[in-house]
Amino acid sequence: MPSTTTPTLLPADDPRALVDDPLAFGVGARVTxxxxxxxxxxxITDALASADAGGLxxxxxxxxxxxxxxxxxxxRWLTQLGAAVAASGVHAxxxxxxxxxxxxxxxxxxxxxxxxxxxxxxxxxxxxxxATAEWALYPLADEVTGDVEPDHMRDIYTAIxxxxxxxxxxxxxxxxxxxxxxxxxxxxxxxxxxxxxxxSVQHVTSHLTVSLNSPSHTAGEVR
Amino acid sequence: MPSTTTPTLLPADDPRALVDDPLAFGVGARVTxxxxxxxxxxxITDALASADAGGLxxxxxxxxxxxxxxxxxxxRWLTQLGAAVAASGVHAxxxxxxxxxxxxxxxxxxxxxxxxxxxxxxxxxxxxxxATAEWALYPLADEVTGDVEPDHMRDIYTAIxxxxxxxxxxxxxxxxxxxxxxxxxxxxxxxxxxxxxxxSVQHVTSHLTVSLNSPSHTAGEVR
Numbered sequence: 497m498p499s500t501t502t503p504t505l506l507p508a509d510d511p512r513a514l515v516d517d518p519l520a521f522g523v524g525a526r527v528t529x530x531x532x533x534x535x536x537x538x539x540i541t542d543a544l545a546s547a548d549a550g551g552l553x554x555x556x557x558x559x560x561x562x563x564x565x566x567x568x569x570x571x572r573w574l575t576q577l578g579a580a581v582a583a584s585g586v587h588a589x590x591x592x593x594x595x596x597x598x599x600x601x602x603x604x605x606x607x608x609x610x611x612x613x614x615x616x617x618x619x620x621x622x623x624x625x626x627a628t629a630e631w632a633l634y635p636l637a638d639e640v641t642g643d644v645e646p647d648h649m650r651d652i653y654t655a656i657x658x659x660x661x662x663x664x665x666x667x668x669x670x671x672x673x674x675x676x677x678x679x680x681x682x683x684x685x686x687x688x689x690x691x692x693x694x695x696s697v698q699h700v701t702s703h704l705t706v707s708l709n710s711p712s713h714t715a716g717e718v719r
Numbered sequence: 720m721p722s723t724t725t726p727t728l729l730p731a732d733d734p735r736a737l738v739d740d741p742l743a744f745g746v747g748a749r750v751t752x753x754x755x756x757x758x759x760x761x762x763i764t765d766a767l768a769s770a771d772a773g774g775l776x777x778x779x780x781x782x783x784x785x786x787x788x789x790x791x792x793x794x795r796w797l798t799q800l801g802a803a804v805a806a807s808g809v810h811a812x813x814x815x816x817x818x819x820x821x822x823x824x825x826x827x828x829x830x831x832x833x834x835x836x837x838x839x840x841x842x843x844x845x846x847x848x849x850a851t852a853e854w855a856l857y858p859l860a861d862e863v864t865g866d867v868e869p870d871h872m873r874d875i876y877t878a879i880x881x882x883x884x885x886x887x888x889x890x891x892x893x894x895x896x897x898x899x900x901x902x903x904x905x906x907x908x909x910x911x912x913x914x915x916x917x918x919s920v921q922h923v924t925s926h927l928t929v930s931l932n933s934p935s936h937t938a939g940e941v942r
Contacts, residue, residue, distance in 0.1 A: 526928075530753030536755040559930045560928060562893050591751070593855065593928075595893075634859065670749065670822070671818040671924070672816070674780075705783060
């Protein structure tokens with residue numbers, strides 16, 4: 497949930513008034529589902545139709561689907577989306593780009609000093625589907641007004657430690673951290689790491705490539 | 720080409736001695752090819768076999784393939800890889816993660832102060848295949864020893880200006896820049912933006928999701 501700051505007590509032009517509004521703060525994801533089967537259109541359409549997008553603003557493009565809203569709603573939607581694709585049994589890649597603290601593209605529409613935005617860590621939900629993934633986490637801005645001093649390495653170590661604790665951490669690879677386990681645990685780890693860094697840094701992005709139903713995965717790996 | 724700094728004239732423990740070695744500097748890419756057809760294994764295997772990987776170190780995993788080497792070799796390989804998939808006529812996503820200046824994962828194996836690494840901008844090669852793409856570019860470290868002062872916004876504006884000049888820029892979207900055009904021009908724009916920022920910032924990453932042969936693309940868009 498958003499922090500307990502009450503926006504109405506702040507002057508209208510104070511950027512901190514925007515922190516509690518996930519869309520004004522630019523909390524969102526872009527997702528590409530790439531289903532490796534001739535009937536990919538049907539499978540992608542079905543997955544998008546079955547996932548609960550409650551609370552989210554969705555915009556579908558030809559490269560990815562954008563979803564804006566709270567971290568909690570995003571994690572639920574991403575998990576249901578991935579689980580629907582996984583349930584088809586077909587090999588698929590799910591590419592997830594998370595961002596918060598910088599609505600807009602080249603120039604943030606949100607001024608520096610608006611954040612950070614502290615939320616409770618959304619809990620992941622087990623799906624019964626095994627996934628492997630490669631994860632990158634980027635704290636991108638240090639100009640904050642919160643009580644916690646920015647410390648990128650502390651926050652990234654915390655994110656890695658959580659992955660070790662919940663068993664999703666596999667290894668450090670070139671440029672990424674390799675994760676494996678239940679799809680819900682993998683996505684929960686990534687969203688928790690992203691929101692965790694966001695407690696002290698306004699602009700945080702994260703990129704994740706997930707492999708589902710890979711022929712390289714053995715049946716024994718499915719939990 | 721690498722800068723004209725001669726590594727042998729530097730003390731062995733000077734991190735600047737590593738700049739001219741692309742592998743020591745962590746110049747590389749991770750690529751995921753997701754081909755949306757039942758015969759995806761054959762198409763991905765064929766594309767990997769046909770692309771010229773000369774000069775590159777390759778490691779294939781179940782989520783992505785890592786390639787390490789010079790920016791020039793990486794652009795040639797990425798372009799040939801994507802063109803081979805596009806030539807199949809099958810809809811596919813190509814996910815590219817570029818990184819330079821930070822070999823390793825949580826902690827850079829390269830000390831701060833090693834870079835930046837200045838190289839000539841590799842030229843893109845036209846492929847005859849139309850692509851759309853979403854692009855994010857991240858300057859991640861400011862501690863540099865070069866002659867050019869770091870200025871993230873200047874470098875990102877320069878990258879966007881190049882995309883406008885060569886006609887690949889389409890629009891600013893949530894969290895990304897949308898590109899479209901010949902696959903070779905799109906990849907050339909991205910690699911040029913990444914190396915351009917790298918003239919003043921040691922650690923620069925970039926993430927690109929490319930859509931090939933999308934049913935949303937009309938025949939008129941193919942150049």
